[in-house]
Amino acid sequence: MTLLPLSNFKKAHLLFFLFLITSCSFEDNSSKKDSWNLSDGVVYPEGGKLSRPEHGVMLADGTLIVADQRYGLAKIDLFGKVSPFGNFEALNFEHNPPKVESAPNGVHLTPDKQYIITADVFNGKIYKTSIETKSTEIIYSHKYGANAAREDTTGSVWFTQSTENQNEERLFMALDKAIPDGALYRIPISKDGTLSKPELILKNLYFANGFYIDEKRNKLYLSEMMKNRVLSFDIDIITGSVSNQTTLAVIPTPDNMELDSEGNLWISSPLANQIFSVDPENGETYVVFDAQTQIGLENMEEAIRRMELGNGFAELLTSELTGEMPGLLTGLIIGDESQPFYVANLGTALIKVSKE
Numbered sequence: 001m002t003l004l005p006l007s008n009f010k011k012a013h014l015l016f017f018l019f020l021i022t023s024c025s026f027e028d029n030s031s032k033k034d035s036w037n038l039s040d041g042v043v044y045p046e047g048g049k050l051s052r053p054e055h056g057v058m059l060a061d062g063t064l065i066v067a068d069q070r071y072g073l074a075k076i077d078l079f080g081k082v083s084p085f086g087n088f089e090a091l092n093f094e095h096n097p098p099k100v101e102s103a104p105n106g107v108h109l110t111p112d113k114q115y116i117i118t119a120d121v122f123n124g125k126i127y128k129t130s131i132e133t134k135s136t137e138i139i140y141s142h143k144y145g146a147n148a149a150r151e152d153t154t155g156s157v158w159f160t161q162s163t164e165n166q167n168e169e170r171l172f173m174a175l176d177k178a179i180p181d182g183a184l185y186r187i188p189i190s191k192d193g194t195l196s197k198p199e200l201i202l203k204n205l206y207f208a209n210g211f212y213i214d215e216k217r218n219k220l221y222l223s224e225m226m227k228n229r230v231l232s233f234d235i236d237i238i239t240g241s242v243s244n245q246t247t248l249a250v251i252p253t254p255d256n257m258e259l260d261s262e263g264n265l266w267i268s269s270p271l272a273n274q275i276f277s278v279d280p281e282n283g284e285t286y287v288v289f290d291a292q293t294q295i296g297l298e299n300m301e302e303a304i305r306r307m308e309l310g311n312g313f314a315e316l317l318t319s320e321l322t323g324e325m326p327g328l329l330t331g332l333i334i335g336d337e338s339q340p341f342y343v344a345n346l347g348t349a350l351i352k353v354s355k356e
């Protein structure tokens with residue numbers, strides 16, 4: 001494929017491209033900010049016992065619950081033992097392509113930390129799992145895949161649609177060419193405590209991905225993956241309205257995000273093979289976890305050029321890009337400041353990183 005020379009880029013695009021190149025290692029910031037790389041972590045749990053742990057949550061005692069393509073959700077106890085969680089088998093959950101395709105994806109705790117909300121990016125089901133009873137129900141089945149879902153403090157459920165896909169093949173088509181059919185929906189809670197009909201909140205997004213509802217700041221942050229940007233909105237939790245769209249940060253292919261104990265957003269980037277920390281107040285950004293390889297850097301540079309032309313990068317998501325990671329970096333699991341964090345991915349294990 002013939003690529004346009006940098007001299008033909010618009011000024012804004014040139015600055016954007018240069019930012020991505022120079023921000024890969026953040027060497028100047030690493031001495032001022034907490035940051036880690038792949039050598040600081042260990043494969044967890046040992047033995048490749050997970051299946052596509054795209055994202056997950058940490059319970060109060062440090063137990064992990066992660067997405068798992070075999071079970072729906074998998075529990076990793078404090079000794080690293082893996083077991084099914086949530087009794088998804090009672091819902092006839094299975095991943096048996098091409099007959100049935102399932103991919104539990106964004107996994108998030110409810111505000112009261114009593115339930116787990118899981119979105120399936122292949123078939124559109126949204127699950128709610130009780131941590132106490134370890135039982136799961138389907139609270140909504142979307143026509144297209146649901147990338148991530150979260151419940152706010154009113155009980156309403158929000159979710160992103162990356163693209164109009166009903167299987168894996170169509171999902172990855174949206175990584176080969178930028179398609180503005182991503183969306184954000186809200187399922188409002190009724191007075192009787194049941195969920196109502198979904199409302200379309202945002203449309204025409206280029207691969208809507210992870211998001212975070214920051215009720216303390218009255219903000220909603222959303223990863224628009226194929227535009228390499230993290231959007232910020234003012235949000236009214238009661239009415240479900242969002243307004244005043246701005247770009248909080250420029251990040252290559254932003255994916256899942258979480259707020260750390262200091263109030264900063266941690267955002268995963270599959271294409272960069274890194275996790276970024278973003279200050280929601282001013283957009284200051286640096287790399288907090290780095291697993292980028294030299295070939296991965298070159299792939300990222302080429303992918304950014306392709307995306308500037310409206311093309312995709314699916315073929316560049318190779319093992320050379322992921323390097324020693326168990327799989328493509330997609331998410332993160334963080335607890336309080338004293339706990340380790342975990343790097344989620346599409347492989348068979350997490351990376352556990354101690355902060356000491």
